[in-house]
Amino acid sequence: MAWLLGSVPSVRAAAKDVVTAIVTYVTAIIVLGIGSSLGVVHPWVAIGLSSFFLVAWGTIYALVRSGWSQRLAEPHLTFVRMLIDLGAMTLAYALIPVIRGATLQLLCGMLAFYMGRLNQRQILGTSLLAVSLMLATLLGLWWWRPETIVLRLEIMNLAMSSLLLPIAGFVGGEVYRIYQRGAAQRDQLKMTLQQLEHLSTRDSLTDVTNRRHMLDLMDGELRRQQRGGKPFCLALLDIDFFKLVNDTHGHPVG
Numbered sequence: 001m002a003w004l005l006g007s008v009p010s011v012r013a014a015a016k017d018v019v020t021a022i023v024t025y026v027t028a029i030i031v032l033g034i035g036s037s038l039g040v041v042h043p044w045v046a047i048g049l050s051s052f053f054l055v056a057w058g059t060i061y062a063l064v065r066s067g068w069s070q071r072l073a074e075p076h077l078t079f080v081r082m083l084i085d086l087g088a089m090t091l092a093y094a095l096i097p098v099i100r101g102a103t104l105q106l107l108c109g110m111l112a113f114y115m116g117r118l119n120q121r122q123i124l125g126t127s128l129l130a131v132s133l134m135l136a137t138l139l140g141l142w143w144w145r146p147e148t149i150v151l152r153l154e155i156m157n158l159a160m161s162s163l164l165l166p167i168a169g170f171v172g173g174e175v176y177r178i179y180q181r182g183a184a185q186r187d188q189l190k191m192t193l194q195q196l197e198h199l200s201t202r203d204s205l206t207d208v209t210n211r212r213h214m215l216d217l218m219d220g221e222l223r224r225q226q227r228g229g230k231p232f233c234l235a236l237l238d239i240d241f242f243k244l245v246n247d248t249h250g251h252p253v254g
Contacts (some may be wrong), residue, residue: 002081004019004065005019005065006065006067008077010070011064011067011070013076014070014076015061015064016053018057018060018061018064018065018076018077018081019061020232021081022057022061025053025057025088028049029049029054032045033046035096039076041096041098042095045096048095049091049092052091053088056087057084057192060077060080060081060084062129063077064076064077077115078114078117078227079118081124081246082110082114082122083126085110086107086110086126086129086130086133089103089106089107089110089130090130090133090134093137097148097149100149101153107161108164111123111126115171117176118176119176120174120176120177123176124170130161131158134158134161135158138154138155175231179228200212200213201213205252209238218234242254
């Protein structure tokens with residue numbers, strides 16, 4: 001799978017995350033095709049939305065897979081992907097009447113999916129943008145094609161979303177803080193383990209490999225020699241009268 005995800009661990013992790021999201025949109029394209037064949041979705045709407053999905057997510061995948069996104073603070077491009085999701089749902093809300101109620105529910109699901117990846121400001125901002133886009137779309141439909149909407153029902157759905165989305169944003173911010181706190185604790189634990197390993201393998205005065213670690217290295221070299229059959233050499237270096245250096249200039253100099 002290196003051809004799809006890459007071989008660099010950081011690029012591979014980001015590409016895997018993007019490919020997982022792309023699978024969802026491939027499923028959406030299949031559903032649009034089925035809806036078009038059944039006459040529920042207009043063919044040009046299905047083609048237009050599918051093209052939007054392919055171009056947007058193809059671009060995201062190319063930026064991540066090429067390693068370009070690694071220069072950014074968030075190489076997974078999570079916030080950009082969230083905006084693409086929001087745009088897709090807004091288009092679906094405007095163009096496919098049969099799924100308008102489900103679209104508003106999917107917005108809450110989208111925020112739940114991105115919890116722990118975005119901070120509270122980003123999630124609350126996206127929630128406000130989502131409500132604003134849906135309201136603008138509803139007003140546009142009411143002015144342009146009022147026969148396609150049940151205004152009372154759509155206002156009720158939008159009002160419920162206006163209540164649920166900020167709540168989801170607040171919860172998402174709390175989840176993000178918990179995630180960041182856990183990540184900081186893991187980093188601190190990793191650093192502590194590295195320090196303990198350093199202290200257990202190095203001499204505190206000279207910072208060279210201590211006897212215990214040297215014996216471990218020699219034992220590993222011996223096992224490697226037994227497996228491969230190639231001899232190895234152990235060199236011992238002794239400096240005559242080195243004690244005089246320590247006695248004269250002190251142990252730190254020695």
